Amino acid sequence: MSSTHTTVPPAATPPARDLEFLRRELGLHRQWQEGKGGRRAELQFQDLSGLNLKGARLAEARLAGANLSNCVLEGVDLSRADLFGADLEGADLSSANLTGADLRGANLHRAIMADVILRGADFRSGTLTDSSGAKRRDGAAVLTEARLERAILCAAKLTGCDLTGADLMDADLSGADLSKCVMLGVDLSGANLSGAQLAGTMVEADMLSRGRHLPDGAMAALVEPARRPVPAVELAAMVDAHEAWIDSGGARGARLDLDMAELDVAVLHGRNLAGARLRRCRLTGADCADSHLEMADLSYSDLRDAMLDGAVLAGATLRRVNLAGAHLAGAQVTTQPMAGGRTWPANLEGANLRGADLTNAVLAGAILRKADLGGAITTGLNLRGADLTGATRTAAGDENAQRRRLRRFSQPVLVVGSRKGAARTRNWSFGGVALDADPALFREGESMTLLIAAPGAGDPVPVSAEVVAIEGAERTISLKFAPLTAELKSYLNGLVAPRYRMG
Known part of the structure; x- marks a missing residue:
């Protein structure tokens, strides 16, 4: 659900970055909070970028459309604050309290929000206009690459937000509305997802499974990213232009x-x-x-x-x-x-x-x-x-596991001779060979000497080998070299491109 938020600045809006005005507004807000007169801070559309406001008490302050980019807001009380359409890109909000804050349409790209309290905060889509009717910000809140480790987001309204690349490790998302969010590349390790709404959410199933207390049917509610197909001709033109x-x-x-x-x-x-x-x-x-x-x-x-x-x-x-x-x-x-x-x-x-x-x-x-x-x-x-x-x-694992991690080559096909006769390789690596051969002739654990040869590559090279697996239905015999000799390594290096050679 989106909404429009019209903000009317004070009658005599001071120039941007008037520090004396900012001090006066913050002082009035402090008096208001302490019950000593004053009033709520009116900081709509003001430029507070880069300021150090660590520990400030700004609960219920009016900051719609304000520029708070790169601000130090560590431990700040912004509970129930109006931050509709505010720019908080790169701000440090570590341990801040934003309970019930209005963050619709806000930009929190790369904001640091470790241990922040966002209980009941509203991040949904919204359109911010000023008193002249000009549109200042439009769309859902942006939380891309935000650092939200251990953040409390229970019951937060995040419908349609872009959380691409956000760190949500050990965050409390219980009861949060994450429907239709874009969560590609997020880290949900240890996050509490109890009761979270995930209908239409774009998130990798593997990453979602790293969270805790997944709601029933969570996986079925996810959707594949809606990527735009780029035809080959169009892409070729783009690459040429690049x-x-x-x-x-x-x-x-x-x-x-x-x-x-x-x-x-x-x-x-x-x-x-x-x-x-x-x-x-x-x-x-x-x-x-x-x-x-x-x-x-x-x-x-x-x-x-x-x-x-x-x-x-x-x-x-x-x-x-x-x-x-x-x-x-x-x-x-x-x-x-x-x-x-x-x-x-x-x-x-x-x-x-x-x-x-x-x-x-x-x-x-x-x-x-x-x-x-x-x-x-x-x-x-x-x-x-x-x-x-x-x-x-x-x-490190065992030798067989190590062997399986070596790159396998299907070309060139090697001819492998032994006392069982000659056989061709299905694939081979620097750790061994997989032969197309009669399984009745071999038994697991059996040792033998192989003669390895490739067409046009010179004389066959001998090597000791051991049968490690027999797949009868597919006529595949797997043997590991025991061990790979310097002579065979040099021979095989001559069969592959330099990038695949073993040193």
């Missing part, structure tokens, strides 16, 4: 800037997408191998099973991106040199890299806080200087 924009230093073409888009992936291989913005986009299975994505922003996008082998992602923002099963062999996800000798790190905070192939990838200096690397192939991975605070990493 490359022209780069080549001309911005004089020609246009920057590629898409949000909530579903992309045809065929045209992205080897393209120059440096500095592109592709936030919340669906690029599942995208072929971005060998592409340039320096300083690109792909936050909250779906890149499951994407091909990013050899891609350059220096300084890219990949916050909470889904890269599960993606191929990043030889990718350069490092820091980007900047003017003045500074560097800008690649940011993969909270990224899902489960099962991703990171063979020989370079993530030196990258931000990987709370990233999930479980089951990832990490052969040759360079994490020197990376921030892995809270990250989930593949455990």
Whole structure:
């Protein structure tokens, strides 16, 4: 439900940023609260940006349309305050009390709101107009990338809000109305969702499951993100324009800037997408191998099973991106040199890299806080200087688990000889081979000498191996090298591209 809120400023509205006026209004408000006369503060549309108001008592103050961006509001009492359409971007509201506050249409992008009390606060859509009828702000409250750890949001009205990338760890959302919210890339770990309304909410089921006390039928109430399909021809033209924009230093073409888009992936291989913005986009299975994505922003996008082998992602923002099963062999996800000798790190905070192939990838200096690397192939991975605070990493595990984490190749097909005869590979890795062979000839745990050969690659190379699995129905015999010898490693390195080679 949206509403219109018309604010009439005081008759003699002072110039913006009149500090004496602000002090007088705050003094009158304090007197009013203490029952010593005074009146409510009338601070509609005022510029309070960057001020330090730590601990101030502003309960029931009139702040509609006010600019409070980057303010220090730590511990401030804003209970029942009128903050309709206020700009609180980047404000520090840690431990503040906003119980019952009117935050319809407010901008809280990247606000720090750890331990804030928002019980019964109203964040719904609204239109703010001034006394002349001019529209000053329109739409639902914006809470993108807001830090709401341990915030109390019970019974809060958040219908239709954009909470993309917000941190809601251990927050109390009991009884909150989250219907039709956009919650892509949120962190709901430990959040209390008892009685929360989730009809039509866009949130990943996996992330929702990390919350506590999920209402019955919560998963069924969710909806898929409504992304706009971008036809191949249209995307190709956009990429051409982006490359022209780069080549001309911005004089020609246009920057590629898409949000909530579903992309045809065929045209992205080897393209120059440096500095592109592709936030919340669906690029599942995208072929971005060998592409340039320096300083690109792909936050909250779906890149499951994407091909990013050899891609350059220096300084890219990949916050909470889904890269599960993606191929990043030889990718350069490092820091980007900047003017003045500074560097800008690649940011993969909270990224899902489960099962991703990171063979020989370079993530030196990258931000990987709370990233999930479980089951990832990490052969040759360079994490020197990376921030892995809270990250989930593949455990050492047993030898078979390690072997399964090596990248598998189906080409070239190897011919493997043994005392059982010759067989061809279904796939192979630096850890072993999967053969197409008669299962009756093998038994698990059996050891043997293999002769490994590839067409046109020279003489066969001997290696000891052990049968670790037999799949009779599919005629697949899995053997691990026991161990991989230097001679065989050199031979196999000669069969694959440099980015896949084992050092």
